[in-house]
Amino acid sequence: MFVPCDRGGGSASSDFKGFTLLMPAVSVGNVGQLATDLVISTLNMTKVGYFYTDCLVPMVGNNPYATAEENSMELSINAEVYSLPSKKLVVLQIRSPFIKNKYRPFCQTLLSWVKNSKCARVVLLSSSHAYQRDDEQLLGTPLRYLLTPDLEKAVGGLMQELNWKEMEKVAAYPGINDTEKVLHIPGGGITKLLYTESCSEGIQMAVLLKFCSEGDNIPDAFALVNYLNEWLQLIKSEGDNSTDTSSQWKIPSSWRLLFGNGLPPALF
Numbered sequence: 001m002f003v004p005c006d007r008g009g010g011s012a013s014s015d016f017k018g019f020t021l022l023m024p025a026v027s028v029g030n031v032g033q034l035a036t037d038l039v040i041s042t043l044n045m046t047k048v049g050y051f052y053t054d055c056l057v058p059m060v061g062n063n064p065y066a067t068a069e070e071n072s073m074e075l076s077i078n079a080e081v082y083s084l085p086s087k088k089l090v091v092l093q094i095r096s097p098f099i100k101n102k103y104r105p106f107c108q109t110l111l112s113w114v115k116n117s118k119c120a121r122v123v124l125l126s127s128s129h130a131y132q133r134d135d136e137q138l139l140g141t142p143l144r145y146l147l148t149p150d151l152e153k154a155v156g157g158l159m160q161e162l163n164w165k166e167m168e169k170v171a172a173y174p175g176i177n178d179t180e181k182v183l184h185i186p187g188g189g190i191t192k193l194l195y196t197e198s199c200s201e202g203i204q205m206a207v208l209l210k211f212c213s214e215g216d217n218i219p220d221a222f223a224l225v226n227y228l229n230e231w232l233q234l235i236k237s238e239g240d241n242s243t244d245t246s247s248q249w250k251i252p253s254s255w256r257l258l259f260g261n262g263l264p265p266a267l268f
Helices: 006-012 028-042 104-115 150-163 191-201 220-233 254-256
Strands: 002-004 020-026 046-051 060-062 074-078 079-084 090-094 120-127 143-147 170-173 177-182 205-212
Touching: 002 028, 002 060, 006 150, 020 046, 028 090, 028 120, 028 220, 074 079, 074 090, 104 191, 120 191, 143 150, 143 220, 150 205, 191 205
Parallel strands: 020 090, 020 120, 120 205
Antiparallel strands: 002 046, 046 079, 060 074, 079 090, 143 205, 170 177
């Protein structure tokens, strides 16, 4: 459940009526989480609370978005909520993996909060294993989207104008029965479950995802957040190419430690 913090002031209210909730799935390459980091850091969003749950591995660390020594010692935990009222945007950042068999309870708790806080829609940033694509998914861009029926009515036409590709369904039994198609998001974590639950609950949700592999996933994060920006226009491009805003995203200070410390000179 959402627990407001004192620092959020009046904006820490659990009433986010009309806001867009942006959140990542804990998926392959942590691409959604990295992209969410870029949004929070660039927009200088205010932390307004925490999402208290027993479904995530407990975790505590320093402020990942520290800009000075004064705020570097602030603590952060596994699920925190940030807000930017001027853009009607609220972000739930998840920083630790799920505990086994806790996917469904988390989805139920999250969607209950979405309803109670009166969020207008949910945008889930995710990723999927590139090596498990079928032939159709190998063509064109590695970026895909999904819309629940309720959101499809509102923004389906816009997605067509943007020339976005919808996530393809794949054969349920390849080579045996290719006519029966199912939604398959390998490596996507809670993505499929949260999407299907949102469809059942009548919640407006969009899933934006990128096919990728484990490794240095910073370029994937930039690609995904630029994809998001094409739709939501969180930041505006300074150049003529309105889709390329990579240079304008602010990399958080915590990314300096993304791959750990360098090799100690004593080794050489």
